[in-house]
Amino acid sequence: MKITNSEELFSRAQRSIPGGVNSPVRAFKSVGGTPLFIKKAKGAYLYDADDNRYIDYINSWGPMIMGHAFEPVVEAIQKKAADSTSFGAPTELEIEMAELIKSMAPNVDLIRMVSSGTEACMSAIRLARGYTGRNKIIKFEGCYHGHADSFLVKAGSGVATFNIQTVPGVTAGVAADTLTAPYNDIEAVEQLIAEYKNQIAAIIIEPVAGNMGCILPAENFLEQLRKICTKEDIIFIFDEVMTGFRLAPGGAQERLKIDADLVTYGKVIGAGMPVGAFGGKLDIMKQIAPLGNVYQAGTLSGNPIAMIAGYILLSHLNSNISVYKELDEKGDYLRKGLFNVFDKANIPVAINQIGSMLSVHFINKPVNNFADSSAANIALFNKFFHAMLDEGVYLPPSAFESWFMSNALSYADLDNTISAAENAIKSIK
Numbered sequence: 001m002k003i004t005n006s007e008e009l010f011s012r013a014q015r016s017i018p019g020g021v022n023s024p025v026r027a028f029k030s031v032g033g034t035p036l037f038i039k040k041a042k043g044a045y046l047y048d049a050d051d052n053r054y055i056d057y058i059n060s061w062g063p064m065i066m067g068h069a070f071e072p073v074v075e076a077i078q079k080k081a082a083d084s085t086s087f088g089a090p091t092e093l094e095i096e097m098a099e100l101i102k103s104m105a106p107n108v109d110l111i112r113m114v115s116s117g118t119e120a121c122m123s124a125i126r127l128a129r130g131y132t133g134r135n136k137i138i139k140f141e142g143c144y145h146g147h148a149d150s151f152l153v154k155a156g157s158g159v160a161t162f163n164i165q166t167v168p169g170v171t172a173g174v175a176a177d178t179l180t181a182p183y184n185d186i187e188a189v190e191q192l193i194a195e196y197k198n199q200i201a202a203i204i205i206e207p208v209a210g211n212m213g214c215i216l217p218a219e220n221f222l223e224q225l226r227k228i229c230t231k232e233d234i235i236f237i238f239d240e241v242m243t244g245f246r247l248a249p250g251g252a253q254e255r256l257k258i259d260a261d262l263v264t265y266g267k268v269i270g271a272g273m274p275v276g277a278f279g280g281k282l283d284i285m286k287q288i289a290p291l292g293n294v295y296q297a298g299t300l301s302g303n304p305i306a307m308i309a310g311y312i313l314l315s316h317l318n319s320n321i322s323v324y325k326e327l328d329e330k331g332d333y334l335r336k337g338l339f340n341v342f343d344k345a346n347i348p349v350a351i352n353q354i355g356s357m358l359s360v361h362f363i364n365k366p367v368n369n370f371a372d373s374s375a376a377n378i379a380l381f382n383k384f385f386h387a388m389l390d391e392g393v394y395l396p397p398s399a400f401e402s403w404f405m406s407n408a409l410s411y412a413d414l415d416n417t418i419s420a421a422e423n424a425i426k427s428i429k
């Protein structure tokens, strides 16, 4: 496959952008090679700067649940842009967006729009601290909640991909307020709660983790956390930046039937525009300025172009809930198909999947936390990634990221992906 244009663009990019990219994992640093520069995308396919076509399993890391350039979204953006791209004043569309989110997601009495998942999680933590008057938070090893200082402790995503142990610039004071426990380890959480009695403001979790590969919560794990939070007056925060509007119209809260106190959103909520949101129970959300003194703001928050994109996509999902069943079936189909390929080739593998989130771990045991996903054969994943790219399939360039499927994927695309995996395995063996 010829990628000379991407190669040229990458060397040019590195002269003016750190590492040539505006977000680290994009640089292909851990898998090696040249990142593909993307020219355009439509439906299930990406086209790079050399006009190569790829079946896309990143989907902008989640937002593109209906595939790229989804026509109702594109048309709405184009129309809306003619009325100006930002006002910094309230609009009726923001009310419609908030009302729609409240109608889809459980436990959202009030919702504040922001411009990224990082902002959503950072604000939710500040709110939990402001509400409880406590400083510490518990997060889980391998979970990623954006790049705010409090979250860069044993974090997933790029922090895991690049094996960064301590992030320079995060003060020891901030890091000391972030306690961590292994995912799916309730005893570890109980120990922290006992040790830091009445000091913990919040437990924040990805209810299905997607930043150390895709890792499902063990049976009863979230239920037990819910109980602990209620008993100890700790705010239970679901980071649904990946799972929100993806695993069900009401996200993981609906799908797994667990109530959160606060919930954060990103990705699908903005249909590919820079959008995040945090919301939750009235009593807590009432503390946010201007109702309360927990300050949080944004020049571009509720931006009309971002709002119309998200509103149109969420409305579509809300009135076509069969999309979720279709995605579940496609997810199951892909997992089974890939599993057969590895099984036939005698390659030990754990494939984790729920609905349209999936990850492949080259290891001979189940993968239930960050230690498990780190113990997998990362070098083999990296080879597999490149072999798949050569076959025209674009996977996340890291063994620590979930794949995201869009409903634009046809069964022919899935079959092509499965045969690509078969060829990829032959070529690297």
Ligand code: PMP
Pocket (backbone or CB within 6 Å): 061, 116, 117, 118, 119, 121, 144, 145, 146, 147, 157, 206, 210, 211, 239, 240, 241, 242, 266, 267, 276
């Ligand atoms: N939370 C989760 C679960 C995420 O996956 C991400 C980003 N991948 C974030 C928060 C941060 O979102 P953003 O990159 O939009 O700041």
